[in-house]
Amino acid sequence: MVPLIGTIAxxxxxxxxxxxxxxxxxxxxxxxxxxxxxxxxxxxxxxxxIGSWTLVSAQSSLDPPNRLSxxxxxxxxxxVMSGEKHFDFTAKANGHASPAPGNLGFDQIELHRINKRxxxxxxxxxxxxxxxxxxxxxxxxxxxxxxxxxxGHADQIAVWVRTGGSKVAHDPLAGEWTEDLSQTRLRQxxxxxxxxxxxxxxxxxxxxxxxxxxxxxxxxxxxxRNDTVKxxxxxxxxxxxxxxxxxxxxxxxxxxxxxxxxxxxxxxxxVLETGQHFTDKLTFKxx
Numbered sequence: 001m002v003p004l005i006g007t008i009a010x011x012x013x014x015x016x017x018x019x020x021x022x023x024x025x026x027x028x029x030x031x032x033x034x035x036x037x038x039x040x041x042x043x044x045x046x047x048x049x050i051g052s053w054t055l056v057s058a059q060s061s062l063d064p065p066n067r068l069s070x071x072x073x074x075x076x077x078x079x080v081m082s083g084e085k086h087f088d089f090t091a092k093a094n095g096h097a098s099p100a101p102g103n104l105g106f107d108q109i110e111l112h113r114i115n116k117r118x119x120x121x122x123x124x125x126x127x128x129x130x131x132x133x134x135x136x137x138x139x140x141x142x143x144x145x146x147x148x149x150x151x152g153h154a155d156q157i158a159v160w161v162r163t164g165g166s167k168v169a170h171d172p173l174a175g176e177w178t179e180d181l182s183q184t185r186l187r188q189x190x191x192x193x194x195x196x197x198x199x200x201x202x203x204x205x206x207x208x209x210x211x212x213x214x215x216x217x218x219x220x221x222x223x224x225r226n227d228t229v230k231x232x233x234x235x236x237x238x239x240x241x242x243x244x245x246x247x248x249x250x251x252x253x254x255x256x257x258x259x260x261x262x263x264x265x266x267x268x269x270x271v272l273e274t275g276q277h278f279t280d281k282l283t284f285k286x287x
Contacts, residue, residue: 047194047196047202047214047231047239048236048237048238048239048257049194049202049239049255049257049264050194050195050196050202051194051261051264051286051287052191052192052193052194052286052287053191053192053193053194053264053284053285053286053287054189054190054191054192054284054285054287055185055186055189055190055191055282055283055284056283056284056285057186057281057282057283058181058182058183058185058186058280058281058282058283059182059280059281059282060181060182060184060185060278060279060280060281060282061181061182061278061279062083062084062179062181062272062276062277062278063276063277063278064083064276065083065178065179065181066081066082066083066084066085066158066178066179066181067081067082067083067176067177067178067179068080068081068144068160068176068177068178068179069081069165069175069176069177070165070173070174070175070177071165071174072168072170072171072174073090075092076090076091076092076093077090077091077092077093077111077171077173077174078090079091083179083274083276084272084274084276085105086103086104087100087103087104087105087106088102088103089103089109091109091110091111092111093111093112093113093119094111094112094113095110095111095112096110097109097110097124098110098111100123105123105125105130105131106123106124106125106130106131107124107125107126108123108124108125108127109121109122109123109124110122110124116137116170116171116172116173117136117137117172117173118134118135118136118137119134119135119173120132120133120134120135121133121134121135129151130150131148131149131150132148132149132150133146133147133148133149134146134147134148134149135173137172137173141162141167141172142161142162143159143160143161143162143180144159144160144161144162144173144177145157145158145159145160145187146158146159146160156188157184157187157188158179158184158187159179159180159183159184159187160177160178160179160180161177161178161179161180162175162176162177163176163177163178164176181278185280185282190206190207190282190284191206191287192204192205192206192264192284193205193206197211200213201213201214202214202231207223208221208222208223208224209221209222209223210222210224210229212229212230212231213231214231214232214233214239215231215232216230216231216232217230218230218244219231221243224243225245225272225273226243226244226245226250226251227243227244227245227246228243228244229241229242229243229244230242230243230244234254235256237256237257237258237259238254238255238256238257239254239255240252240253240254240255241253241254241255243270245273250270250271251268251269251270251271252268252269252270253266253267253268254266254267254268261286262285262286263283263284263285263286264283264284264285264286265281265282265283265284266280266281266282266283266284267280267281268280268281268282
């Protein structure tokens with residue numbers, strides 16, 4: 001048997017899980033970058049409006065405006081409203097029921113004169129009370145405040161200014177009136193609550209409501225004249241909202257939060273179902 005002469009040298013084996021230090025550093029940086037990139041959209045999509053807000057200022061207009069006409073006719077009052085709401089009726093101010101055909105929300109009226117500056121109207125539909133409307137004239141005779149109370153709904157307040165018609169000594173409510181939408185907004189008041197919904201979006205609660213994300217997709221509205229809303233970030237402290245009704249764009253909103261986070265401003269414009277064009281600039285303070 002021939003003996004082995006010398007030795008055979010084998011290169012050192014690399015561990016099975018060997019990672020080159022240079023490649024490991026590169027891999028670490030890559031993973032960190034991917035993780036940061038994935039997290040960044042989540043941070044950017046935070047809605048800056050989150051919080052509770054109270055309306056403190058309103059500049060609103062409607063074209064053409066809502067109008068109200070009150071005209072004495074012998075021992076009765078002829079009342080006509082045009083604009084967002086339409087009605088036309090004639091009734092005696094004696095508290096007795098009078099028919100009011102052709103009106104959408106009611107078919108019977110009871111008009112009761114409390115005094116020269118105040119009246120109360122009860123609207124009924126099919127024998128069931130639909131709303132009670134209180135009308136009060138200001139001391140200077142220039143403004144009417146109309147408060148509507150309906151079962152299951154919060155009271156609605158509207159402020160009207162005298163814009164025409166002859167003053168009638170025995171009936172100072174008579175005349176032509178135009179709604180002051182800015183004063184109406186303030187008298188009605190408006191509180192907003194905007195909170196994270198725990199699912200990457202927000203829950204908006206105001207005079208209408210929705211759950212939506214800042215992704216430009218349509219989300220359903222509740223208690224709104226519109227059908228859907230789309231939300232997108234317009235800047236680090238602003239949100240753009242687009243509303244649609246019957247597959248048509250009907251309203252654009254821009255919400256902006258002040259740098260100190262204490263004030264929220266809404267600039268809104270759109271078209272109502274009646275064809276009236278509206279603009280709003282509403283300012284809210286954080287609660």
